[in-house]
Amino acid sequence: MEQNILFMLNPWMDSDGQGPYYCPGCGVVEGFFAYSMAVKATIDIVYVDFQRPRQKVVEKLGLENQECPVLVLGRDLEPPENAKKSFSTGRYFIDDPVGICDFLGKTFDGIRPHP
Template sequence: MAKLFLLNPDFIDKKREDNIRYFCPHAAQMLGVLNYYPRLKELLEVVYVDFERPRKVLVDLIGEENQSCPNLVIPKSEVTPDDDLSYFDSYGEYYFQNNEELIYRYLSEKYGIGIPH
């Protein structure tokens, strides 16, 4: 199953001294898309990760240099000939994409949802 990695809400950026809680607007937008298209929640596993790096679960799957979020990770074993993953990167046994516009493009092509306008 494809996994969509999003940052946990209410994180504190420990590199700053202000102790302000933050949320990732890109993750919030992705969650909005999941709410618009509830069937996606059955087709994707949403995994929340902490803001701090390293994000071990992502590092283990697609390498330390690829741990940005949101990140859609697809096992190569689940790819079909109809899947256009030409705009995805590859690492080990996985394809991944952390550009949200390209994630939306994939979700539209694969699952027939709309794209941002």
């Protein structure tokens, strides 16, 4: 079974020296993991730098899909309704932070966001 891959952003400084900054969407997913630590161990989490191109994300989803956080679904999983499909690679992914948390909670019997 191919593991899901979650791409998250490292904190960064802008080129003009402003920051440090963090990605608010990534913060939502990190918060989910604080409640569901066991779920965190079931997926591959890859932290990438803010600057583009984000080569590791591009390899999985193409140049057009570099937003983070993004959960690239394992090839053997049935994609949920909210999944998108990369035109470049054919891979399914979820790029909405709450959608990522909901999918992981459902899939791995973890906590879920309140509807």
